[in-house]
Amino acid sequence: MPDTPSQQQIDEVFDIVKKATTDKRPERQLTKYEKALETFSKWLLTHQLMGFSLAIILAGLSYFLHDTPLAKTASATVTLSQLLGVALSLVVIAFSVPFFHRLLKTPFSQFFHLAESSATFNLQYVERLATCETAAIRYVLTCYEGERIAFEKRCGILVGSIEKIGFFPALAGLGTLSIGLSKLSAMQSWANALIFLILAFYILSTAAFAMTQRQDRVISLLKYCLETFN
The missing domain is CATH 1.10.287 (Helix Hairpins)
Structure with missing residues (x-):
């Protein structure tokens, strides 16, 4: 039966993962x-x-x-x-x-x-x-990657896959929708609120995409460590 990582070993790996996720890379010299x-x-x-x-x-x-x-x-x-x-x-x-x-x-x-x-x-x-410990790294990778997939699905439910559509095509579609709704007087009262709400979700999706990029980098790092240390 394989060894089960202890809570201390898991916490140690999570501390490293948190730093790798939140720390920013040095910017290019100007x-x-x-x-x-x-x-x-x-x-x-x-x-x-x-x-x-x-x-x-x-x-x-x-x-x-x-x-x-x-x-x-x-x-x-x-x-x-x-x-x-x-x-x-x-x-x-x-x-x-x-x-x-x-x-x-x-x-x-x-x-x-x-x-x-x-x-x-x-x-x-x-x-x-x-x-x-390799077992602790594998366990943290499983939990981290699972939450990464769940996070992407939650964002997809709210605004769809913005990276497949593209931010500027999405804005163009939003502009077309707003122009179409503005021509209907009965729709104007709630159409403006709807347009700003959709725009807010687009901005939220863009921020979420930047977060998932960092998460993917850490997942690749953990997989590399597992392949190297085994």
Whole structure:
């Protein structure tokens, strides 16, 4: 009869699995051009949010105090905040230029960077799992993979398989649906709430997809350890 892992051995493997799931890989080193743009974009975003918040406060005060100068100040602040938003959009476009340049010049560079960073990043967990009992690793893998499948099925029940449809085609379908429903006056009262609800579920599904990617990486790591340590 095979040995049953103890609770202590299972907890030890789970601690490693939790770290491997939640820890983030180190980001790619930015060039001086990218660092300058990132710093500038953070400055723009901070001041845009501050200006927008200030505009809301001034608009509220002008409404309750019936103060016209405050209302004009709030309008000017909103305009300034919008201009900062436009500048931020231009910075984002400029920030994407190096990415598309690398994509055209060396199309596999990003892929190999991710593969190499994963190999380096996962090595610390492989070294820790090497000291754990194989039966405990197999048991944790069974539980972890089962919950991973159940999580995907729950998300599928709510919004369907967004990765098979694609996020932008789903948004296009949502836009077509909203236009069609808006033409019916009887539907307008609940159609708007329905559209925003579907959009919220799409965003939730996108976040869930990022989570399942991490879970799949950890499952592959555990399977590798089982094949290697046996």
